[in-house]
Amino acid sequence: MPDPILTVTDLNVRFATPEGEVRAVTDVSFSVHAGETLGVVGESGSGKTQIFLAVMGLLASNGRAAGSARFRGQELLGLRRTELNRVRGGDMAMVFQDPMTSLNPYLRVSRQMTEVLVVHKGMSEADARKRAVAMLERVHIPDARRRFDLYPHEFSGGMRQRVMIAMALLCQPDLLIADEPTTALDVTVQAQILDLLAEIRRDLGTAVVLITHDFGVIAGLADRVMVMYGGRIAEEGPVLDMFDRPCHPYTRGLLASMPRGDAAAGGELAAIKGQPPNLQRLPPGCPFAPRCPLVIERCRLAMPPLDPLGANRRAACYRAGP
Ligand SMILES: Nc1ncnc2c1ncn2[C@@H]1O[C@H](COP(=O)(O)OP(=O)(O)O)[C@@H](O)[C@H]1O
Numbered sequence: 001m002p003d004p005i006l007t008v009t010d011l012n013v014r015f016a017t018p019e020g021e022v023r024a025v026t027d028v029s030f031s032v033h034a035g036e037t038l039g040v041v042g043e044s045g046s047g048k049t050q051i052f053l054a055v056m057g058l059l060a061s062n063g064r065a066a067g068s069a070r071f072r073g074q075e076l077l078g079l080r081r082t083e084l085n086r087v088r089g090g091d092m093a094m095v096f097q098d099p100m101t102s103l104n105p106y107l108r109v110s111r112q113m114t115e116v117l118v119v120h121k122g123m124s125e126a127d128a129r130k131r132a133v134a135m136l137e138r139v140h141i142p143d144a145r146r147r148f149d150l151y152p153h154e155f156s157g158g159m160r161q162r163v164m165i166a167m168a169l170l171c172q173p174d175l176l177i178a179d180e181p182t183t184a185l186d187v188t189v190q191a192q193i194l195d196l197l198a199e200i201r202r203d204l205g206t207a208v209v210l211i212t213h214d215f216g217v218i219a220g221l222a223d224r225v226m227v228m229y230g231g232r233i234a235e236e237g238p239v240l241d242m243f244d245r246p247c248h249p250y251t252r253g254l255l256a257s258m259p260r261g262d263a264a265a266g267g268e269l270a271a272i273k274g275q276p277p278n279l280q281r282l283p284p285g286c287p288f289a290p291r292c293p294l295v296i297e298r299c300r301l302a303m304p305p306l307d308p309l310g311a312n313r314r315a316a317c318y319r320a321g322p
């Protein structure tokens, strides 16, 4: 495997709130290799987004990140804003579930796209227009030359997500972080956006981090999957292995609650009983213990380490096993 481009070590993210400290991310370590697609899966509130906001230096003002996040060897945590801006949107770009959070509703798409190139790459206005239109064509926006001068709200949801992806790709990043990019879209459009991500990765060699609460989204796209629970990595491994032999009881629960097309599933979701942990009052042991069908006393006393389980697999569970 090629060298990692992003290496995160012992990342912790905490938020100060009037009700106490929220431990959003605890002791998270992983890496992303050039050209690979890493899926990050977990229930809502499990810390997926905050990991990457911390890496991008975009945490809310009441948040603090500790640990290390190195991009091509350069430490990102604690970097000055001007230096971070160079990495952000240049080498590393992020797209979000709702494109309207990153698109300015009052500016034409053309203006927003060319600005990135003029500022980041020092391109002339004319060259920037050419590159931007080509990128819209690249993400399959029909009639791109005409639509280039529209405002964001004049695009459909799926087309807006394509515009966001085009913007993220403008500076040819080595790493594209896509945070629930299809969650707000209907199933058909969702599949088209996932196809587009697969195509980008194949044709441009861009490494992709795909964040989702839906294991199904990961299946056809990711090489490796990292399962998050209560701000920690529960389990990590190659995607097919994980589907075949989930080792952590939480991963098994997630897979069992995936909608299946076959009659045996009967359209029912085998949801995991219980509630996700309160991040202001995390237990001393495994955060999944209160919901775990395999729980033993030890699980409640001390957090199990994220130990290797054979080749390329890790799981944080005393009872892990196929
Ligand atoms: N600014 C904030 N202040 C306090 N808590 C926050 C803040 N931002 C996020 N959180 C909390 O951090 C936890 C993890 O959030 P997040 O990473 O967004 O979850 P998800 O896995 O759904 O992406 C959540 O419980 C969320 O409420």
Ligand SMILES: [Mg+2]
Pocket: 048, 049, 050, 179, 180
């Ligand atoms: Mg999120």
